[in-house]
Amino acid sequence: MRRIEVDLRSDTVTKPTPGMRRAMCEAEVGDDVLGDDPTVNKLQAMIAEMAGKEAALFVPSGTMSNQIAIKVHTQPGDEVICERDCHIFNYECGAPALVSSVQLMPVSGYRGIMDVDEVRRAIRVPNIHHPRSRLIVVENTHNRAGGTIYPIEEIKRIYKVAKEYGLKLHLDGARLWNAHVETGISIREYSSYFDTVSLCFSKGLGAPVGSILVGDKEVIDMAKRVRKFLGGGMRQAGILASACIYAVGHHISRLKEDHANAKKLAIGVNEIDGLNVDMEAVQTNIVMIDIEREDIDAYKLCDMLLERGIGMLPVREKRVRAVTNLNVSEADIDRTIDVLNEVFS
Numbered sequence: 001m002r003r004i005e006v007d008l009r010s011d012t013v014t015k016p017t018p019g020m021r022r023a024m025c026e027a028e029v030g031d032d033v034l035g036d037d038p039t040v041n042k043l044q045a046m047i048a049e050m051a052g053k054e055a056a057l058f059v060p061s062g063t064m065s066n067q068i069a070i071k072v073h074t075q076p077g078d079e080v081i082c083e084r085d086c087h088i089f090n091y092e093c094g095a096p097a098l099v100s101s102v103q104l105m106p107v108s109g110y111r112g113i114m115d116v117d118e119v120r121r122a123i124r125v126p127n128i129h130h131p132r133s134r135l136i137v138v139e140n141t142h143n144r145a146g147g148t149i150y151p152i153e154e155i156k157r158i159y160k161v162a163k164e165y166g167l168k169l170h171l172d173g174a175r176l177w178n179a180h181v182e183t184g185i186s187i188r189e190y191s192s193y194f195d196t197v198s199l200c201f202s203k204g205l206g207a208p209v210g211s212i213l214v215g216d217k218e219v220i221d222m223a224k225r226v227r228k229f230l231g232g233g234m235r236q237a238g239i240l241a242s243a244c245i246y247a248v249g250h251h252i253s254r255l256k257e258d259h260a261n262a263k264k265l266a267i268g269v270n271e272i273d274g275l276n277v278d279m280e281a282v283q284t285n286i287v288m289i290d291i292e293r294e295d296i297d298a299y300k301l302c303d304m305l306l307e308r309g310i311g312m313l314p315v316r317e318k319r320v321r322a323v324t325n326l327n328v329s330e331a332d333i334d335r336t337i338d339v340l341n342e343v344f345s
């Protein structure tokens with residue numbers, strides 16, 4: 001099979017840069033399960049401060065971070081309100097049922113964004129027959145909707161409803177960095193509306209491994225115990241944390257380049273007969289390409305692209321996803337548009 005030269009399958013495919021690798025080599029380390037890895041402690045303090053929260057916990061993945069949050073906020077039998085296309089409902093292997101014994105209450109969104117009235121309607125009236133509504137999860141940016149950004153006003157409305165009903169609020173902010181650079185709204189302001197926030201370093205920021213959960217001290221103490229029983233306690237994890245510190249220091253503002261590349265790709269694709277992109281959904285680094293030709297489906301298109309050295313992922317029968325990232329240049333975008341033109345001509 002031909003080597004992928006332009007890898008748009010995900011922003012998780014990035015390789016650590018030389019500077020990041022140097023930082024990893026030089027990292028001071030200790031046993032983090034015993035709490036004495038100075039680099040992990042530094043990362044946790046740095047992100048807690050950035051998010052305006054009391055504490056933070058470094059974890060191996062975004063999935064673990066979300067699942068720990070669900071576990072610490074709920075009791076078995078509780079219900080978690082989330083958007084229908086969100087990551088925790090679609091891509092975390094049913095873990096809320098496995099780890100926390102909770103059930104999910106999915107709400108339809110528009111481009112992944114839940115309307116506050118829908119959220120309000122999903123909250124259970126106390127009744128002996130009902131599960132107890134306990135937690136609302138918001139995903140910003142929204143992966144499956146194509147990297148869409150939650151309007152801050154909608155977040156504030158959901159926050160008010162959560163307060164009114166005494167519900168906890170968790171933010172799956174795997175790509176909150178992308179929302180932050182695009183809107184100029186700080187990580188601290190976004191985080192102020194949530195009890196816990198999960199952020200990933202291994203997506204657009206380009207670190208090889210790592211996510212973090214922030215919240216108040218009591219919640220993060222509980223989270224640490226959950227991380228341990230899930231097998232996520234890591235020892236000399238400073239090697240990984242140093243890559244995350246480097247990523248935060250060097251790779252946040254450059255996400256704008258990924259966003260510009262995504263827009264360029266979307267515009268180029270929209271000019272090709274047989275392909276269509278919902279331009280209003282292209283707000284950050286993800287482009288969802290819909291195929292409008294009978295004879296090609298998403299799997300066939302991805303195979304044809306692969307034969308030409310371009311990687312994209314099928315997400316539905318007639319939809320392909322392209323995610324711009326640290327390892328994709330503007331010239332790579334030009335080449336991708338040329339290849340798509342060739343395939344569809």
Ligand SMILES: Cc1ncc(COP(=O)(O)O)c(C=O)c1O
Binds near residue numbers: 061066202
């Ligand atoms: C929105 C969102 N949340 C969580 C995750 C899970 O992250 P991980 O792959 O590190 O478990 C992803 C992964 O792509 C994601 O897109």
